[in-house]
Amino acid sequence: MDSSIIRQLRKIAGKDAVLDRPEELMLYEYDAGVDKHRPGAVVFPQTTQQVSQVMKLASDKKIPVVPRGAGTGLSGGAIARREAIVLSLAKMNKILEIDVPNQRAVVQPGVVNLELSNATTKYGYYYAPDPSSQKACTIGGNVAENSGGPHTLALGVTVNHVTGLEAVLPDGRVIELGGKAQDSTGLDLTGFFVGSEGTMGVVTRITVKLTKLPEHVTTLLAIYNTVEDAANTVVAITQSGVTPAALEMLDGWMVRCVEANVHAGYPEDAAAVLLIELEGMRETVNEQAEAVSAVCMQQKAREVRHAKDEKQRQLLWLGRKTAFGAVGRVSPSYYTQDGVIPRTKVPYTLAEIARISKHYGLIIGNVFHAGDGNLHPLILFDSRDPQQTENSRKAAKEIMACCLKFGGSITGEHGVGLEKMGLMTAMFTEDDLEVMVRLRNAFNPESILNPQKMIPDLRYCREITGPLPKAKVEPVAGVPV
């Protein structure tokens, strides 16, 4: 990066707030996904005004800028190229206001997701969206990716919990969208902005809803002898009229993997387990727990266990939450997928994944948000073996094709980023994508902000942004999350 740019960045953000030495930049080469590139510089603004000045400088000099939170994203959204500046929001990490009477909190983008819940539980409230990386990921990053999590089944994903944003546009202009009210007059640009993966503006302040802590929570573990029975239960529960707070599934392989790691008390001979959480008023939860248990038994569950106390409940969840780490212990590399299918297609899709696994001779573990059909198959491979690496890539492609065949989506919560950009044309037509490009250009006309992400290289995009390199879906070694 041009030394005069570095000088100017230091002038804006402070001497210590800019990184440009290779050994420092190495740390910003990757996120939790599969792509890797070294940026030209990293800047850590501390105020909205500094973000605005950085954007203005970048706009004037036509330097691409990639905003970054904690770097826990799984789709390469925070990966920047050599000529780009990474704009880290890590130093804008203050909770500005906790407004209990209005059930809102106002935070800077670098606030860690779980930190907000920790700061508000003493008032009887929490921040509901809970991505698996919630101990590290930032709310700004959650806004960019419209993050989900196990508990978004009943309460909704990030977009359902954001009511206001302050953002800096690529030309440095600061805009306000929404506020503390549930909604406001005019276009819902707040809702539109969430999930735009850093391609519209840099979020510098976020107003989120705080959710009342439930009076009662209970967790059930349903154990199955076949995957089909577990999958059928998922359909039966959603049809029964109960919407659990969370409805997660682990297949037999994952169960054994997790047990070996944390001893959560999952039976190692099970073919699949469902982790079902119910929350709300005590009476409602108790009745729903009975109803759900009955449904599980009807669907040939071998056994349904109720967590007896909070300690047992936490232990059951520990198994789910450490699943990815547990896989890291047994396989040198794995490739995390994020596909969505209609709920009734869960049984077929799991059978199809089993077929794909057998066909390529690769273990594929399944641990996922069954309640909303959001699959996370983990393809295990040895990255030292080129054949296995190649096969894992093919298997991933077939799984995505299967999701699309059933009318599903290529991503439920990890985002498109770099990783899935090439798959966008399988889901959207050129006209669909052109509308998206036109809308993006209203915010980010020269594609200074997070260029070459999310929307693939189409003829129309080329006209506006110049030739773009093709996106690649390349699995690499590494342990996400």
Next chain:
Amino acid sequence: MSTVTTPASVDRELAAIVGEGNVQRTDFDSFNINGVVPSAVVSPGSAEDVGSVLRLANERDLVVAPAGGLTKQQIGGVPERIDILLSTTRLNKVEEYDPGDLTISVGAGMPFAEMQRTLGEHHQWVPCDAAHLEHATIGGLLATGAAGPLKSTFGHMRDFCIGIQFATADGKVAKGGGRVVKNVAGYDLMKLLTGSYGSLAVITRVNFKVFPRPRQTRTFACSFHSLDEAMQFRTKLLQSPLTPMCMEIISPGAPEYLRDTEPANDPDHYAPEQPVSLPAVEWQIVLRAAGSDNVLARYARELGSAVTRTLEGPAEEQLWGWISHFEQNVLARHRNAMVLYTHLAIQSVGPALQALQRVAPDYNLIPAAVGRAATGNLVLALMPLSVDPPSAMQYANCVSALRGMLPAGSSAEVAYCPLEAKHHFDVWGTTPTDVNMMRAVKRAIDPKNILNRGRFIV
């Protein structure tokens, strides 16, 4: 009333796209929108035909007003002109519905109640209780962001809509989202088009996530001597473990419009026929709870002596129907009434209602309000007195006084008011969301401004 005639050649081209029988050139009185009458009414039978009509309009600089059941066309500014009223009513089929998936895909022109009946066969629903659901179309409800008391817990259309197909001003048929309940591929066009009042694109097909319908509900009405007491009760409820499905505040003037009444002979005359059913000084908070006998018993127990009436079955349905149709009831009785929709932070509900009560008499208007006490979406009605009715300017002054008294961050749009008054102020008012950005979005997708020109904020 103003009409602009489209040239006969355009009529012929429209007929070539949608078929001769689907271009209407007479009987436009029923299509009078804020005094503007369309030159042609066109009903395309497919999304592609909607695109073709728009392409033609875009090429010829014809202004298009998308329309469904015509239940909300009077909301908004006075259209500059309407060359083509584009009716979606032929796009009225259920395209796909699998109860096990809890998703449905429907044509935008289908009346909402029709979809709801299909879902009802499987004990499912889309939890929306806006007004006139027999006529209001799915596309229209989405475009106007319509909602009723159920918004309290379930949110509104933006929260149920998981996929959308639409035609852009230049005739492209495009989509956003999909048919699955969780999906972050591409921009969230569902959020953008919900509440865009037909100013960005014409919605042609909508995918919803649907919900199991509650099997049993009960309604508890609680009365208070002052707004303060009602608000304190509301705050206590919000902090309690209770999770009611609806939580409405009803102002002392509102019960008058929460019952079946014959439209008045002289619709400008404010004259309650009977003494109102409750003393006119009472504020009410009305809760609707869902659950088993056990759960409902707990509501009764915890609400205790605050409850003045408990409703179930048909009486309960009737009350909620009245609440949904509050503003329609007001407008049926008073042609010159003014209705505002507010967007408020939770703690601004009390101050906003206080402002309404205080401002209205200064302009010879009688206040009444119902609304979502937990989300700040209120419907404020102001009825003119028969003696010394307000002038057009007085409506404008009243709105500006009212808006001036709302806490910071609030917004309030005038949904209905006499046409003459609309010329004196901005019906949409200010909003915390950057209006220049809204305009940039509009220009990006409808650069020639052919969609609903003059009606919306952009």
